Amino acid sequence: MAKITFLEAIQQAQAEELERDPRVFMMGEDIRCNVFGTTTGFVERFGEERIRDTPISENGFIGAAGGAAMVGMRPIVDATLSSFLYPAMDQICSIIAKSRYIYGGQAKLPLVLRSCMFYGNSNAAQHSDRPYPMFMNMPGLKIICPSDAADMKGLLKSAIRDDDPVMSFEDGTCWMNKAEVPDDPDFLIPIGKGDIKREGTDITVVAIAGGVNVALKAAKQLAGEGISLEVIDPRTLVPLDRDLILRSVRKTGRAICVDPANRTCSAASEIAATIVEEAFEALRAPVVRITTPDTHLPFSPLIEKPLYPSVERIVSAARRLVGAVEFQSA
Amino acid sequence: MTAIGDNDRRLEKYRRMQRIRQFETKAESIHAAGEIPGALHTYAGMEASGVGACMALRDDDYMVGTHRSHGHPIAKGSTLRPLMAELLGKATGVCKGKGGSMHLSDFAMGSLGETSIVGSGGPVAAGAALGAKLQGLDRVALCFFGDGASSEGAIHEGMNLAAVWKLPAIFVCENNRFGMSTPTSAAVAGVNVADRAHGYGIPGVIVDGQDVDAVEEAVREAVDRARAGKGPTLIETKTYRYRDHAVNMGRDLTPRGPEHDDWVARDPITLYRARLLADGVAEGDLDAIDAAIAEEVTDSLNFARESAYPVFEEAFDHVFVDRLPIPDDVLAHA
Numbered sequence: 126m127a128k129i130t131f132l133e134a135i136q137q138a139q140a141e142e143l144e145r146d147p148r149v150f151m152m153g154e155d156i157r158c159n160v161f162g163t164t165t166g167f168v169e170r171f172g173e174e175r176i177r178d179t180p181i182s183e184n185g186f187i188g189a190a191g192g193a194a195m196v197g198m199r200p201i202v203d204a205t206l207s208s209f210l211y212p213a214m215d216q217i218c219s220i221i222a223k224s225r226y227i228y229g230g231q232a233k234l235p236l237v238l239r240s241c242m243f244y245g246n247s248n249a250a251q252h253s254d255r256p257y258p259m260f261m262n263m264p265g266l267k268i269i270c271p272s273d274a275a276d277m278k279g280l281l282k283s284a285i286r287d288d289d290p291v292m293s294f295e296d297g298t299c300w301m302n303k304a305e306v307p308d309d310p311d312f313l314i315p316i317g318k319g320d321i322k323r324e325g326t327d328i329t330v331v332a333i334a335g336g337v338n339v340a341l342k343a344a345k346q347l348a349g350e351g352i353s354l355e356v357i358d359p360r361t362l363v364p365l366d367r368d369l370i371l372r373s374v375r376k377t378g379r380a381i382c383v384d385p386a387n388r389t390c391s392a393a394s395e396i397a398a399t400i401v402e403e404a405f406e407a408l409r410a411p412v413v414r415i416t417t418p419d420t421h422l423p424f425s426p427l428i429e430k431p432l433y434p435s436v437e438r439i440v441s442a443a444r445r446l447v448g449a450v451e452f453q454s455a
Numbered sequence: 456m457t458a459i460g461d462n463d464r465r466l467e468k469y470r471r472m473q474r475i476r477q478f479e480t481k482a483e484s485i486h487a488a489g490e491i492p493g494a495l496h497t498y499a500g501m502e503a504s505g506v507g508a509c510m511a512l513r514d515d516d517y518m519v520g521t522h523r524s525h526g527h528p529i530a531k532g533s534t535l536r537p538l539m540a541e542l543l544g545k546a547t548g549v550c551k552g553k554g555g556s557m558h559l560s561d562f563a564m565g566s567l568g569e570t571s572i573v574g575s576g577g578p579v580a581a582g583a584a585l586g587a588k589l590q591g592l593d594r595v596a597l598c599f600f601g602d603g604a605s606s607e608g609a610i611h612e613g614m615n616l617a618a619v620w621k622l623p624a625i626f627v628c629e630n631n632r633f634g635m636s637t638p639t640s641a642a643v644a645g646v647n648v649a650d651r652a653h654g655y656g657i658p659g660v661i662v663d664g665q666d667v668d669a670v671e672e673a674v675r676e677a678v679d680r681a682r683a684g685k686g687p688t689l690i691e692t693k694t695y696r697y698r699d700h701a702v703n704m705g706r707d708l709t710p711r712g713p714e715h716d717d718w719v720a721r722d723p724i725t726l727y728r729a730r731l732l733a734d735g736v737a738e739g740d741l742d743a744i745d746a747a748i749a750e751e752v753t754d755s756l757n758f759a760r761e762s763a764y765p766v767f768e769e770a771f772d773h774v775f776v777d778r779l780p781i782p783d784d785v786l787a788h789a
Contacts, residue, residue: 150589174589175589177620179616180612180615180616180619182612182615182616184578184608184609184612185577185578185581185609185612185613185615185616186578186612186616187578188575188577188578188579188581188582188609188612188613189578189579189581189582189585189613189616190582191578191579191582192519192567192578192580192581192582192583192584192585192586192596193583193585193586193589194582194586195567195568195579195582195583195586196517196567196582196583196586196587196590197586197590198585198586198589200582215572215575215609216575216578216579216609219570219572219575220568220570220572220575220578220579224568225773225774225775225776226553226773226774227550227553227554227558227568228549228550228553228554228558228560228562228568229548229549229550229551229552229553229554229773230551230772230773231549231550231560231561231562231563232562232567232568233776264774265774265775267775288776289775289776
């Protein structure tokens with residue numbers, strides 16, 4: 126066990142898997158110069174053949190990862206920022222997500238497509254996206270979206286060992302958060318299993334990525350008021366651990382979905398719909414989504430910050446939900 | 456040119472071209488009768504391009520093709536039964552009935568997809584070539600694409616990546632003069648697609664796409680160069696599509712001019728047959744090939760017709776390695 130940051134967890138997961146399996150290699154723009162600190166020492170350790178700087182050609186090298194995977198390699202692509210995935214939608218959706226299916230199982234595409242969600246830092250609309258929901262709507266792509274260093278390391282290692290394509294959405298607001306992370310080279314978090322980050326009894330809060338840390342702060346504050354939040358981190362969005370979420374809602378009878386993505390068709394929307402369809406009988410109040418509204422993200426910090434899910438918005442929603450029940454039962 | 460005396464090889468080229476032509480002739484007629492669902496894009500007129508290119512490859516070399524997908528697997532050596540069964544949407548199809556006419560991809564023959572999003576095979580071929588290189592294999596990856604696809608960014612990105620990393624890839628642009636209804640002259644800037652090779656610092660070769668020997672020779676040179684670690688080549692086969700973009704659509708959308716008759720007069724199979732006869736191959740030997748292929752096609756159709764359709768559960772298989780659960784309400788009404 127050692128206390129390391131989220132970014133160091135990414136670095137460790139990649140290093141261990143590059144060490145373990147010669148089929149693993151990395152591609153991305155400017156990864157050799159270690160822009161964010163996730164490839165520290167890699168060129169020296171693994172060589173330039175396996176640590177490849179690419180042209181600025183996302184559709185080209187992301188599709189090439191698909192081709193390399195089909196012939197037996199296990200590429201890790203660092204797409205840098207999540208909005209850089211858009212030029213590669215062609216290869217992600219038509220080749221990577223569909224080749225196994227359309228060719229009747231003849232193709233196998235074990236690859237990891239990493240990208241950072243770099244929001245909240247005055248980078249304006251084109252550099253601040255949280256686009257995992259649009260990929261949740263495309264079958265054939267597994268999606269991990271962890272919120273702490275231990276989960277990041279364990280899930281990324283599982284992703285690299287997985288035989289399906291996995292997209293890893295890494296929340297920039299979590300980068301510097303530290304956690305105790307096992308040193309065991311076979312430390313794995315299974316894809317598709319969520320985690321209860323804080324147990325509680327009054328309201329289930331299902332939070333995504335950086336939203337988890339916001340929810341945990343809100344839970345701490347509300348505990349002082351006698352409102353007990355259970356904070357669940359699905360960690361994986363595809364496949365989604367519906368059982369864990371539903372079990373919790375059946376216990377608490379109330380649910381808030383916290384999601385830094387834009388509201389319409391967000392992960393929160395899918396989770397809320399699932400709760401309403403599957404656990405309606407347990408609900409004592411409406412399911413609430415706390416998301417980023419359906420606007421773009423402005424450059425100027427004072428108008429950017431209030432758009433994201435915040436402790437204040439969660440606290441206020443929680444008070445309303447608990448109060449609503451008291452009103453109804455009165 | 457193929458070495459004189461290499462008769463088996465020459466007969467094999469004839470056989471594969473004839474196999475494509477007869478397979479598609481049959482497919483077109485049963486499609487017209489409603490036996491094949493969906494759209495059918497035929498390769499008729501372009502057989503020398505695919506066969507010449509694939510005859511320059513080894514069985515373990517990789518190939519990525521297009522929505523006009525019937526010719527490439529046959530050119531690479533696939534047998535007909537799984538291909539015909541796929542056209543009919545049967546469980547014994549090469550893609551288990553999930554790909555159909557536009558995706559006849561036989562991975563056992565080194566195919567990595569016949570992809571129906573125009574141009575999308577470019578990056579895949581570059582990646583397969585990279586994979587071969589990283590594994591120390593001396594395999595090459597060949598990407599077929601059309602004149603229409605030459606306008607796609609994916610083709611540019613695949614070629615640039617392959618060139619900058621000196622990957623063992625060959626890009627074969629099958630210029631059949633039309634992208635659906637749009638003439639190449641209205642869609643492709645510059646005179647030749649192959650001229651773009653200059654921009655990548657790689658060889659650009661133009662070849663008569665109706666001459667199977669010429670195509671094979673050009674591709675063989677590119678394959679040798681790729682295997683030697685010297686990087687990719689862009690080859691443009693000048694060819695012609697006889698039938699409409701997709702057949703049996705009611706009207707031909709392709710704006711054909713008087714040159715249509717000139718192209719048909721240079722039919723690749725007729726030309727090659729004449730060359731073989733002039734070189735002393737017995738007519739009876741070629742007739743025997745034609746007859747044997749007619750039997751293969753009939754056999755493949757019988758096989759396809761007798762095969763079962765996929766079970767409904769199959770719709771949930773191969774999204775991931777593990778089969779997806781089937782929603783109860785869907786299953787109840789399937």
